[in-house]
Structure formats: structure tokens, C-alpha cells
Amino acid sequence: MKFRFFLLVIFYAMVVVCLLCLTPTNSYAFTRIVDLVFDGMSVEPDKLQEVLSTIKKNKIKNKKIKNLKKLKPDKLFVITAKRSNPKNIQLEIDTSEVVVKSNSDIQAPISNQGFLDAVSEAISLWGNVNIADISFAPLKFASGQADPNDGRNIITFRGIKAPEGVAAGSNVVTIVNYARTDTVQFMNKLIMVKPGTILDADIVYDPTNDPCLALETTTGDFKIGGENVSAAEGGVDPQADLSSCQAVSGGDITDIAVQGIASVLGLESSAIVSAANTHVAQIMERYALTNDDKISVANLYPAIENLKDRGTIKGKVLLNKKPVRGAHVVLEDTMTGEPVTSAVTTISGNFIIKAIPAGTYTAYAEPLDGPIRKNALMLNFFTFTPDLNFTTGVNPTPVTISSQKTTSLNIEVKELSASAFNINVQTSALNETDINAAGGAALAPIRIMPGETLTNVQFWGDNISTDFGTLSISGPGVTLSNIKNASIPVSPFVRCSNCEDTPTTMCKRDSRCPDTQEITAEPDQIPGLTADITCDPATAPGPRNIIFTGDQVDMTHPSFGLRDQITGGLVITE
Amino acid sequence: MIAKFLLVLLFISSNNHCYANQDYQAIVLGKIIKKEVKVVNNTYLTEYKLKTKKWFFKKDAIKKTKFITIKVLGADLPEKGIVIKASTTPDYIPVGKEAIFFLEQNKLRQPNIFTLSKNGVIYNDSSFKLKPSEIEHLYQEIEEL
16 A cells, blocks of 8 residues: 555656656746647647636645645646757758849859858857857758758758748748657657757748848848759749849848847847847847847856856736736846846746846836837747736836846836827838838837937837927937927828829829829828937947836826836947 | 837838838738648648638739638647747637738739738737727728728
8 A cells, every 4th residue: 555655656756747847937038938738738829818717726626635636737838949959059051052142233143151151150149158058060061951850950042942831022931840749750750859849940041032132241142043043943033023122132141140040049039129139120230149149048058157147037027916927027237228138027927037147237127019019029929918008117226136146026017007108219201112121120229339429310109208208318328419399200101002194184293102103191190209319439339228208297197207118229339 | 009000010020021021912801711731842831721701901913712822831730749930920820710811922923822921910819909999990991001
């Protein structure tokens, strides 16, 4: 009898250990969720709420059950993505058929060395993060297409032969194959892995072989091709009609590779717009990672020996004592104003960030109400709907992070009110042509050099007016002046329609419409403000926050103390 | 509000493919009635059959049909224990329930074969703070395009 009981205890201990091995940290920061598992089954996204309420009920029932065999399942297991071999990540690069393409001549062939150099730069950026225990094997040269089932991580310029699953204009697709369970069929074999293991990842530039897309490096513009490659297989089409292209351009290869490699590592996109691994649209040639990028990779693959001067923060975001899910928690360096790192709270309102440099920070929690929204965070939440019904809550006192210690912090936020703000920025007035040409790249972040002044930068959003509050930039060295209320054109829809002049009527021509069309509607205008931004010559480079703080105490619009910000909305360049 | 929503939608839709031509071929309300994974030249695609209910917008070259095909890169293969995701495709595509689909095509322009980009589906999700009445406004805005 005793022996049977002993076996039973061992059995349950093994079950618990097995379940624990599936249980991730209680943070969604930087990690990519592959699956949610309840009672041994994947949770369909639209069943999540139902499952959560079942868990709640089962927990109550389990308190009354003494027989372990009769315990009801009461845990949701979150399977997160991770590489099993972070110290030997083998990427293979396909440079076999790359030729240059420029705005004026898409056919000029050159060496593929530039493409190789551009991708190598991105690899070395991630590989040189000394607080992360990752390293890349020397690049291999490969030939072949992306195949998520071959166990090779290929970076290629070769268009996928079945491009119907990729939208036109995509400049890159990262395809990642994750293990959902502990036994998977991969490369025609049944293998045992930890759930969430990244089995294969491929980065495909210009997947649809779009003739209007020419990716660039500092040394030139690239396009797959070569005289012996047919257009159907991804080669340059010498007959391609570029006259209908709104722009023959596509983005910086290194910049895109930085994001692609983040996916290969299993990282989630950052919700700080200045981070290299973020997915808000922007134009930026970046050859350095931000602190946020480095901390994110260190959270997933920590290099313990190099983290001795760093600490951890963990806590909860609360609204009326209830947990807030999907809140973006940010630590802003009190000395420089830099948003150093951030996390997004879990379903239970929890967050945890490790590998933070010891120091003093302003901590705040903001809703994911733009510019970064839930959907910009890749594969993170399934249909997990973040709470947006609150305004930014700033912890009343700065938070101290000490070396090798964990700081606990609960951040209180307030309910959203009619006086709340939601600030957005655009550096130029937008119309549909702008959007199409730049893919929304004019949104954020604003870039400024030390010693430079930007004039008439436009800000807009709910209650963004000098009547209700003040605009500021975090940290020293950047000042705002000439702040004025203004009408800001925000709609991308300049509407045009086909038109021909007749002897009696003239089309309403506009430079924003094609020559054969006339304008039928102007973009919407909404209230906002404009400001000049000046950066002192000695200002340290790095990201800053653009902050709007309410200052009205009157009862009709009590905005005092409310605030909203674009985290990382300004970058001081080197 | 709607203008802002559309603006944000466009901005976010261009994520991960900056400079992309955001070129919706059609915007349709409908329900996915069939889902099938296909392997084409070593690449996994999931093919969805969409039963259309309402066409809010379509380009001239697109014909209104009762059923359309949507092909999306990536696949969920429970029998193999793996999930293949592409960074540009939606995290979740609802099957068997009504949703709004922002349909795109690549340069192949196959008739009534479409794809979806990352934010190409709106379903019963309050992440954009859209109430039913606001969605109704969105429909009207789209109809005016």
C-alpha cells in the first residue's frame, strides 16, 4: 500500500515537473508565444476567455478536492519560442543570383558582396550583444529556396515559387517553424523537443519578385536576377514596366535583416518605436541596436557572467485594484530620458524584465493605443485583447534597479476619461500617394541630429491642444519652441477619380492625383499642434519620449496630471 | 475616429514591409467555410474558402462572387506538432464566424484568389475600440471609397 502511494507521489511529482518545464516566466516581454495549452489541448484564440473562466472555476473546485487524481485542470500553459542552440546559430546566405538594381537602370549587374556585407552587419549586431549568450556560426553559402522543413536557416533574395500567399509589395517575409508539442515530425523524422523550439527559420527578401521593389544597402540597390534566371523564377524581368511603380525602392537590407534575425532568435517585437526590433513603419538605416534590443535578447538568452551589474524588475499593473492586461510598462532613464526597456503585461497584469542596468528610472504603464498597437506585436497575443481603457500611469517616485536584485513594483493607472490624451506624430502632411510611396514611414520616430532644429513638426490626436496641456521631450538637451495649435491633415485618403477635360468642363487637377484624374476629396483635418524641436550640440545620442501632459484643473476639462507619450518617438542620431 | 482608425490601420498594415504599396483589391464581409493546408514547392500555404456576404469595396478588375479563395503563407500542422508562421501573415484567421477581410493580391493577379497581410482581418475584437455603431460607420466610409 505504502509502495503504491510512493509510486503515486512519484508519478504526480513527474507530472508537476513536466508541467513546470512547460511553464514560462510570467512575462510576455520579448518572447513570442507559439501556443496556449490547457488540459493538454491547444486553446483556440476565440475560446481563450471561456478557458480562463473554466480555470477560475476549477481552481475553486480543486480547493475542496483531496484526491489528487480528481483534481481539475487549472493551469494555462504558454509555450514560448526559443532556440535550442543559441551558441551555434547557423545561417546560410544565398548570394548566388543577386544583381544590383537602381532607380535608373535595374539591369546593371554587380558583385553580390554588398548583399553579403549588409546581412553580415546585421548578424554581427546581434552576435555582439555581450549580455546575451548567443553566437552565430560563420555564414554558409547556400543555394535553394526557403523551406521551413529542411532544418536550414536560409537568407535569400530568391522569390518563393508559390508567392500567392504573400501580399504585393512585401519587402521581406520571415518564415519560422516552431514545435508546438514535445514530439514533432520534422525533416521526415519523429523527434523529441521542448515545446516552442524553433526548428527552422528563413528570411526571404522581395518574396514576390516585385519589379517596383529595390532593396538597398549603403553601396547600392539590389535585385535578384542574373541573365540566366527567368522572371518566373525570381529573375529580373528586362521587360518589366516600371512606369506604374510609385517608387522603385524598398528599404535597407541591414535594417530588415536586423528584424528578420530577431525573429530567427525567437524575439517578440518591441513596443518602443525607436527599437531596431520594432514593427512600426519607419525609414531608418540603423547600424546599432538600442538598449531595448540588447536587453530583450539578454532576457531570452542571458549571459550570466556579464549581467553582474544588472537587476530585475517585476510587478503588476492595476486599475481600481484589478489587473490590467496588455499594458506597456516602460522604464525611462531619469538622467538621459531614454526609454531603456519595456514589457507588456500578461493576462494577469504581471510583468518582469531582467538584465536592466543598475540605476534610477521613471516607470510608467501606457495602453497599446498607438503608434504601437497589439497587432504590431507579432505572434504575441493571439486574440488576447489588451485593456485600453486607462491612461498612462506614472509611478510617483523613481524606481531604483540594483545589481543582481529584484525590484518589485505595482503601477496604478486611472480609467480613461474624456479628458485623456492620445498623441501621434507625423513629420509631414500625408496623402495617399505619400502613404503608398513610403508605406507610412513618415510616422515615427522623428530623427534629429545634435545641433539640428526641426520646424513645424506636426502632432495630433485626442485633446492634443495647447488649451489642455503641454508638449515636452524626456531628458535634457532637447527643447521645444513655437508650439501652436493647428489643423493637421491626417487622412491618407486624398480621393481621385478619372477625368477628361471637355470643351465645357475642366478637371480639378491636383499634384497629389495622377495626371489623368481629378481630386474629389481632401484629406480629413483634425486639431493638433505644431512645434519646432531643437537638439543641443552636446546631447547624447539615443531614443527619447515625446510627452503630452495635461495642465487644466477646470471642471469642464480636468486634464491636470493626465499624460500620454510616444515612447521612443524621437531619436537623437550620432 | 474612423479616419484615425483607417490611418492607423494603414500604418500598421505596412509593418515589416515599409515602402509597400498598400493595395487592397477588395474589402469583404464574410465567413470562412473551409481551411486546407497545401505544400507548394516546399512552402506551406493555408488555403481558405470564404463565403462572401457583403462587398464593401472592390477594384474594377475584381468580380463579385459568392465564394473566393484566400491563400496565406504558413500553416498550423497539429498532426506534425509544428506551426509555421510568416511574419507578414495574420496571427489568427477566424473560421466559421463573420469577419471583415482586407484582401490583397500579389502581382500574379489571379482572378478571385487573394491574400491577407498582417492586419487584414477584423473580427470581434475590441482592440481597436470599435463599437458596432463605429463599425457601421467604417462600412460607410469604405463604401464611399
